[in-house]
Amino acid sequence: MVNYKDLGLVNTREMFAKAIDGGYAIPAFNFNNMEQLQAIIKACAETKSPVILQVSSGARKYANQTLLRYMAEGAVEYAKELGWEHPQICLHLDHGDTFELCKSCVDFGFSSVMIDGSSLPYEENIALTKKVVEYAHQYDVTVEAELGVLAGVEDDVVAEESHYTKPEEVIDFATRTGCDSLAISIGTSHGAYKFKPEQCTRDPKTGKLVPPPLAFDVLEEVEKVLHGSSSVPQEYVDIINTHGGNLPDAVGIPEDQLRKAAKSAVCKINIDSDSRLAFTAAVRKVLAEKPGEFDPRKYCGPARDEMVKLYKHKIIEVLGSDGKAE
Numbered sequence: 001m002v003n004y005k006d007l008g009l010v011n012t013r014e015m016f017a018k019a020i021d022g023g024y025a026i027p028a029f030n031f032n033n034m035e036q037l038q039a040i041i042k043a044c045a046e047t048k049s050p051v052i053l054q055v056s057s058g059a060r061k062y063a064n065q066t067l068l069r070y071m072a073e074g075a076v077e078y079a080k081e082l083g084w085e086h087p088q089i090c091l092h093l094d095h096g097d098t099f100e101l102c103k104s105c106v107d108f109g110f111s112s113v114m115i116d117g118s119s120l121p122y123e124e125n126i127a128l129t130k131k132v133v134e135y136a137h138q139y140d141v142t143v144e145a146e147l148g149v150l151a152g153v154e155d156d157v158v159a160e161e162s163h164y165t166k167p168e169e170v171i172d173f174a175t176r177t178g179c180d181s182l183a184i185s186i187g188t189s190h191g192a193y194k195f196k197p198e199q200c201t202r203d204p205k206t207g208k209l210v211p212p213p214l215a216f217d218v219l220e221e222v223e224k225v226l227h228g229s230s231s232v233p234q235e236y237v238d239i240i241n242t243h244g245g246n247l248p249d250a251v252g253i254p255e256d257q258l259r260k261a262a263k264s265a266v267c268k269i270n271i272d273s274d275s276r277l278a279f280t281a282a283v284r285k286v287l288a289e290k291p292g293e294f295d296p297r298k299y300c301g302p303a304r305d306e307m308v309k310l311y312k313h314k315i316i317e318v319l320g321s322d323g324k325a326e
């Protein structure tokens with residue numbers, strides 16, 4: 001049994017309370033590799049932003065759960081080395097699907113877990129979530145649950161259609177499970193193709209797809225976490241497509257919508273695809289411009305720099321979490 005407090009990590013309780021009071025949202029960034037983790041920590045240290053490091057099931061398969069946990073521990077020390085005196089870093093399991101997995105993460109030093117029972121019938125989702133909450137809270141580990149279904153593809157999470165969260169179920173669910181936060185479905189989705197072209201309108205000037213707005217009426221009723229909140233920056237899509245890539249009609253959530261969500265009832269916003277796009281755009285550019293390059297540091301380095309820029313932009317311009325963890 002490893003307690004996250006001994007690793008210098010924090011849970012989400014105080015982070016979320018402050019974020020709701022202060023009208024901003026905590027960034028939740030997924031990581032799979034060293035460059036991504038370095039970029040997240042550097043961006044957060046430079047902006048003094050609290051952060052949630054997320055580990056998905058895909059990340060655990062790709063990088064190994066043990067290694068990822070030690071990397072997060074190293075990240076706390078790295079943050080201090082960068083001059084961030086009191087780093088506020090949470091290590092969170094993204095989309096846990098069983099009690100056993102959540103338990104193993106709690107036992108292993110995670111400070112927060114998500115139990116995603118959203119594909120189950122309502123009462124079964126409640127029972128599973130409650131079981132995880134009862135275990136995790138013994139160790140002061142916070143629990144995120146999910147109500148409503150997000151469409152899209154995120155590692156192993158695949159859903160054809162979204163089902164918006166029903167506001168009338170939220171209070172009942174939160175009270176009966178004791179969960180600390182709730183991922184809700186108001187129109188975001190996983191991945192870089194958030195909407196089908198027929199769900200969007202086309203901007204007559206640019207010819208680009210404009211997605212439908214988020215369902216803000218659900219937000220007023222609940223206290224919440226937004227998944228699938230990448231914006232799919234067009235400049236990255238363009239760099240990728242002009243350097244040998246092929247991402248036609250990739251669409252995300254406009255940043256002004258996310259800014260509005262961060263200012264209102266949303267306390268955590270998950271961003272993953274945008275950093276993948278930043279990474280891929282930078283790598284494709286280097287490899288296209290320097291075909292003789294074969295040192296991974298020469299393309300992973302610029303990719304890392306690009307991700308730092310992206311994370312800082314999100315923190316300062318979208319989430320408003322800069323300066324909130326001195």
Ligand SMILES: [Zn+2]
Pocket residue numbers: 095154190227228270
């Ligand atoms: Zn998610």
